[in-house]
Amino acid sequence: MQITNKYFTGERILYGLKDAKLEGVTFGKGESPLKEARNLEIKDSFFTWKYPLWYDQHIKVDNTTFETMARSGIWYTDDIKISSSALQAPKLFRRCSQIDLEHVHFANAEETMWSCKQIRITDSTINGDYFGKDSQDIFLDHVSVIGNYVFDGAKNIEVHNSTFISKDAFWNCENVKIYDSVIDGEYLAWNTKNITLINCQITSSQGLNYIDNLTIKHSKILNSELLFEYCSRIDIEVDNALVSVKNPISGRIVAPEIGTLILDQTKVDPDKTQVICNNILKRMDSSDLNQTPKVKEYEI
Structure with missing residues (x-):
């Protein structure tokens, strides 16, 4: 799956996403957007809110910003x-x-x-x-x-x-x-x-x-x-x-x-x-x- 140039808001908006490439994606207000995700490649993207990557496995991130409110961002991964x-x-x-x-x-x-x-x-x-x-x-x-x-x-x-x-x-x-x-x-x-x-x-x-x-x-x-x-x-x-x-x-x-x-x-x-x-x-x-x-x- 390829997700390109998207803006997401909302809690757990892509919960459980698997085998995907995300490029140019911004996650706005909404907790845990990629909780329980697997096998992701994330590039040129922005995380602006809390708990973006919890309980995840096999994640690659490049040229991406975790902004100030993306606190407690990567736990149990x-x-x-x-x-x-x-x-x-x-x-x-x-x-x-x-x-x-x-x-x-x-x-x-x-x-x-x-x-x-x-x-x-x-x-x-x-x-x-x-x-x-x-x-x-x-x-x-x-x-x-x-x-x-x-x-x-x-x-x-x-x-x-x-x-x-x-x-x-x-x-x-x-x-x-x-x-x-x-x-x-x-x-x-x-x-x-x-x-x-x-x-x-x-x-x-x-x-x-x-x-x-x-x-x-x-x-x-x-x-x-x-x-x-x-x-x-x-x-x-x-x-x-x-x-x-x-x-x-x-x-x-x-x-x-x-x-x-x-x-x-x-x-x-x-x-x-x-x-x-x-x-x-x-x-x-x-x-x-x-x-x-x-x-x-x-x-x-």
């Missing part, structure tokens, strides 16, 4: 590919799987991509808080993210050539690998297990704390204080001076210089962390606690 499209609405993906996004722009990705699986995003931009919460099996390449709390509680993440401007990114995650990327934001990756950063540039106030199995290689950590607090099984090799390191539990740190190294024997066993460094400007232990820099309280 499996096998969807979207390319060269503008995604303006919040809460756009929930409980979906097999998602392939290429050259898309999320203008407001607030609470988007929650509890989804098998996600691939390339050459795209994402703007909005709480993107990717509790999702898994995620691949990103050449993606720009501006928005806080990205990928909270997510699992099995691989990232290449990307940029994150994000407070509290990668919290409560498992199995994260990030290559050739830039990360800028406070409190990076707390309470995460198995995270690797290769050839990255990182700026994070009190970031990289409470992590089990942290690997950083061929990277720079800039303007970041009180690093690696209560981190275990760390393997850190950085190319620049570190501002301060506080109470790592175990592992190895290699850096040309550390401004302040804090190892409080009442909290951790210093012998379990190997520190290889040409110059440590200041060392502090339990006897120096009254000199410990005041830690800024975490703001929720």
